[in-house]
Amino acid sequence: MGKSGSGKSTLLSLISGIIKPDxxxxxxxxxxxxxxxxxxxxxxRATHIGFVFQNFxxxxxxxxxxxxxxxxxxxxIPNPKEKAIALLESVGLAHRLAHLPSELSGGEKQRVAIARALIHNPKIILADEPSGNxxxxTGNAVMDMLFELIKTNGTTLILVTHSKDIAKRCEKTYELSQGNLT
Ligand SMILES: Nc1ncnc2c1ncn2[C@@H]1O[C@H](COP(=O)(O)OP(=O)(O)OP(=O)(O)O)[C@@H](O)[C@H]1O
Ligand SMILES: [Mg+2]
Known part of the structure; x- marks a missing residue:
């Protein structure tokens, strides 16, 4: 958690190695x-990390x-098609396999994104305000699925959120403020 501009997304980009620390x-x-x-x-990154973004x-x-x-x-990924279908079923989208993103609701898009983040069994999922949009x-339903799936798969979730209720569901909460994580 942390105020807008405090560097939460930047921290996730650093953890993913997409940007380099000074x-x-x-x-x-x-x-x-x-x-x-x-x-x-x-x-x-491709092997160990999965991503879920605010804008899907x-x-x-x-x-x-x-x-x-x-x-x-x-x-x-062994049997990617079977795995993808199973994941889409687990997020309740078995009936939406052939739909384009433009034919999906916001919550459905995010459920597709969650399935995609999990397909390679990453050790860590980095999620930047996944229910922000x-x-x-719908956000709570999507978060229920995300929490359930990481529990089943034994994945670590590093989640950025502005919601105190969602933060409460995490094992640990950190606040980023003026460059310090406390
Ligand atoms: N590529 C960049 N180059 C320079 N400054 C950047 C870059 N990306 C972000 N910043 C700045 O770094 C600061 C932290 O941005 P960041 O996006 O990490 O904030 P945030 O905590 O995720 O905010 P929000 O809650 O609004 O998403 C901001 O002041 C932003 O303007
Ligand atoms: Mg951000």
Missing amino acids: SGDITLNAVSYKTLQESQLNDF HLVSYLNALENVMLPAKVCA LDEE
């Missing part, structure tokens, strides 16, 4: 980012199933 290092799963070449860091970030010309299968293009009821 100083210091980032270590994830006992791997120091400083020791990785750019291509190794890209592979590391689905590929507009791919249908729901194809969006969920997309990570299989950059990392090895949804009404409260």
